[in-house]
Amino acid sequence: MDHSLPSITPGLIDWKSLSLITSLIIASKALELSGVFVRLSSRLIALSGGSERKLMLVLLPIIALTSTLIMNDTTMLVFIPLVTLTSELSGADKAKTVTLSATAANVGSALTPIGNPQNVIIWQNYGLSFGTFTGRMLPFVLLWLALLLVFALSVGGRKLELHDFPAVHLKRVSLVSAALLIVADVTLAETGKALWTFPLTLLVVFLFSRETLLAFDWVLVLTFALIFVDFGEISSIIASLGLSFPNEGIHLFLASSLLSQVMSNVPATVLLIGGRPRWLPLSVGVNVGGTGLVIGSLANLIAVRISGIRLRDFHKISVPYFLIALVLSALFLD
Numbered sequence: 271m272d273h274s275l276p277s278i279t280p281g282l283i284d285w286k287s288l289s290l291i292t293s294l295i296i297a298s299k300a301l302e303l304s305g306v307f308v309r310l311s312s313r314l315i316a317l318s319g320g321s322e323r324k325l326m327l328v329l330l331p332i333i334a335l336t337s338t339l340i341m342n343d344t345t346m347l348v349f350i351p352l353v354t355l356t357s358e359l360s361g362a363d364k365a366k367t368v369t370l371s372a373t374a375a376n377v378g379s380a381l382t383p384i385g386n387p388q389n390v391i392i393w394q395n396y397g398l399s400f401g402t403f404t405g406r407m408l409p410f411v412l413l414w415l416a417l418l419l420v421f422a423l424s425v426g427g428r429k430l431e432l433h434d435f436p437a438v439h440l441k442r443v444s445l446v447s448a449a450l451l452i453v454a455d456v457t458l459a460e461t462g463k464a465l466w467t468f469p470l471t472l473l474v475v476f477l478f479s480r481e482t483l484l485a486f487d488w489v490l491v492l493t494f495a496l497i498f499v500d501f502g503e504i505s506s507i508i509a510s511l512g513l514s515f516p517n518e519g520i521h522l523f524l525a526s527s528l529l530s531q532v533m534s535n536v537p538a539t540v541l542l543i544g545g546r547p548r549w550l551p552l553s554v555g556v557n558v559g560g561t562g563l564v565i566g567s568l569a570n571l572i573a574v575r576i577s578g579i580r581l582r583d584f585h586k587i588s589v590p591y592f593l594i595a596l597v598l599s600a601l602f603l604d
Contacts, residue, residue, distance in 0.1 A: 286464035287394045291341075291387050292491050293455045293467035298340035299486050300448035300479040302348045304441045322362050326370060326422040329353070333371055334378030334415060339452065342379035342386045342560075346372060346572040354577045365583035370422055372573035372584075373561050373591055377414040379569075380557035381407050384456060386569075388539040388556045393459070396549045400460055403553075410554050413602060414561070414595055421591055447478035515542055523551040523603055527596060530559025530566045551603060558599050562592030 317328050337345045353371050357364035379385030383393030383403045393403055451474050455467040475482045516522040522542075529538040535556040542552055560567030564574055564584055574584055 286459075287387075287391045288491070289466075289468040290384075290394065290455065290459050290464045291390050293471040294384055294390070294452065295341050295344060296471050296475055296482060296486055297448050297451045297455065298344035300444050300451070300475055300482040301340060302344060303479065303482055303485060304445035304448060305439055306445050309440060323423065325356075325362065326367065327419065329367075330370055330374040330418060330422055331415070333374040334418075337375045337378035338381045338385050341384075342375040342567070342569040343572055345375045345379070346569045346576070349375075350573050350576045364577065365579045366587060368573050368577040368579050369584050369587040370418065372567075372570050373418055373421075373588060374415075375569045375573075376557070376560040376567050377411060377418055380414070380553075380560075381411045383459075384452070386557075386560075386567075387536045389553065391536070391539050391543065392549055392553050394464060395543055398549065400456060406550055407553060407557075410557075410599060410602065413598055414558065417591065417595055417598065421587065441479075444479040444482075447474055451475070515545055516547070517545060518548040519551055520600055520603060522547050523555040523600060524596075526552050526555025527559040527562075530556050531563045532565075534565055535560045535567055554599055554603060558592065558595050561595060562589060564588070566592075 317324075333345060333349055336348070349371060350368060353367055354364060356362065357367045376386075380389070381404055383389045383398070383400055389403070392398075393400075451471060454470060454474075458464060458467050458470070472483075516525050526535075526538055526542055529541065532538075533541070538559065539552070539556050542556075560569065564570045564581055570584070570588070574581065
């Protein structure tokens, strides 16, 4: 029997998770192109009344909430251009605003099994219900959100001069079809039919939001497939050598959160999940791991790339947040 890598590659890919991740990102892109988030964001930012601190206290929960429904990476693609422009025009601290926005996306996305790729992988591999996953993650997300708002209060209280945003045309057909598509994808995944989400998503988007297929970054699909192959193979090699990572409790939590600082949280999830560890410490670890170094989460990289802020400025806020969240989560988990 041929055990070379090309012959075993298809078996290393979690096709259900890959299908669902791709479908959710496509549906999220359709929501973005509908214009609903830019319109909503401009109205919420206007509520700040020119206060930088109030801007953060309004914007961050909205970003976190949005990330529970669409992928955190997509959330950054939607909000960071707006956050960057608002900071530059109003005089707000761009580095702080962008860093806290990326953290909010990571924190909010941790709540639901569809908020980020690592949650999709864990959800599908452990056969958890949507409610069970969300319910167990809720206390940690509330803890991280409270800490985030404390950090937001440290933002200077300078007076902002907010400018009017250009009118955005709302594409209602795209909005409604994308929203219903997300519900349908989640329902299929819940009933063990995640493989059907991809063809369904392609059909609906082709009929009602065709521009999404052109705007979608198809390289992302290949990226996630390669993550499954590369780190799935590494996991197999580690197991064959008789080596293993922690399987439960605080040790698993620390291992997953620290590995995320080295290889990002999605690869860390793929690497660790091969040993069938307890899902909750793993999920808490890889999610809090996304809030540290910029490499910890793809959402961080997107935020830094689009905004152009320096890594040093990003880490001045993200690393202290991660360390405090790490300690508090460990106490809460234990």
